[in-house]
Amino acid sequence: MTPELLAETKSELGLADATPLVTLPTEQLAWLRDAARTARDREQAALEAAVDRALDHVPWLLRGAVKRILFP
């Protein structure tokens, strides 16, 4: 396990310290880093798409105000 990989995985998981990860073999550490990254990217993409679509459902009169809040 490289210190860089350990630091990256710790950061992706938001851990305060890497102690829970030190028992992991390199390939599992890399897998966990990628899984956390994928989960975050997927959630961000879903949120952005939902925000775009939500505007279609906002009554026309309120749309400008809502847009200014959502896209400052």
Place this chain on the structure above:
Amino acid sequence: MSDRRGELVKLARVLDLEPDVLAQLALDADSLRTVRESLSATLFDASRPTLQRVAKASKLLPNGTAAKVGEHVFGPLLCARIVGLLAPDHAIDLTLRLPDGFLADTSVEVDPRQAEQLIAAMPADRVVAIAGLLVARGDFLTLARFVDYLSTDTIAAVIASIPDELALLHIATFVESRARLAELVGLIPPARLRAMIAAVGAAPSELWLEALALANQLDERWKATIGDLAAELDPAVLEAMVATARKHDAWDAVLPLVAAMSAWSQARFVELDGVNDPAVLAGLVSAADRLAMWRQLLPLAARMDPPLRQRLASVIESVSIEAIDRIILAAHDRATWLGALATACELPPSGQQRVMQRLSVHFEARVESLADAAQSDAVWRALLLLVPYLPRAQRDRLANTILAASGGKIVA
């Protein structure tokens, strides 16, 4: 369900993966929990600025419209993230406008800590309806996550609404707070608890493992209640527990439960056919030594009939000198001394000599409690067979201490 399996399921849900994909991760239950809690917080923080803007914008909309947008556009995951950012009254009004099915989906994703006030304010009938949907889906984990935040009355209503006792067991095994778990088990009427244990006994062996893991999260009082209820049922229930422990080497979970049982229940336990198996006795002996539970196992030995105790002695014959020392040091009252000495009586002469040599080493520390225990006829009779192995001086000292303890009366 073991702690580790439960944590794998929870982490898999955060990562949106199947639990089996994570099974090979070389992390124990505590590490899995740390990783999961940290990752959940990180995912939430990553989306927080956008979510806060959505929460703010939702205040401009009529609540009916905002609820519709939440249901049809944002979906359960994003609604779960947003709910903690809304003012509690606003969140409650929106939530009550949403259908049970959508709320069941959202509850899967929500972090209960972020929605504490909302959960506490949910009407019991809505919680019961949502719980029913989750149970029908077999999603016991989600339900368990809310136990810490629901009122006792609401939990009681949910328990009453779930007809399947095994579903209650599955939910209970996922509850994280031990104090709350004890409270939850206390809300299950005794008849249903008995039915749950009977169902466990009749189900595949993995369910006894789950029940044992749950029982070991509880205090001694509840261990005793569960153990005694199991002992009151058909012997097949306890036989199934023994068979499960043998198959999965789960003696560390069985011994504390048996140790907490009443004397009557322990007597039922030692009458089981399965307990005659030398592998079962070896499992119990090994667990007693590993968990420092000789004090609890020795009274069981005292309750065994001679043939079973002879089998136990055959197992104990092969334990280390250090383990013999731990047995001698654990004996402290009539029941434990009787278990230790009556078992020693079943050893061959060389084994008896070995035990008494170790007692001789610890003689000064043990003589008072041994003399006190020897006021019991059964202990006295066992001691008579073994005492010739003690050096003369210790024999005399033991006799004098026994005499003094009996107030000068010779024990019959």
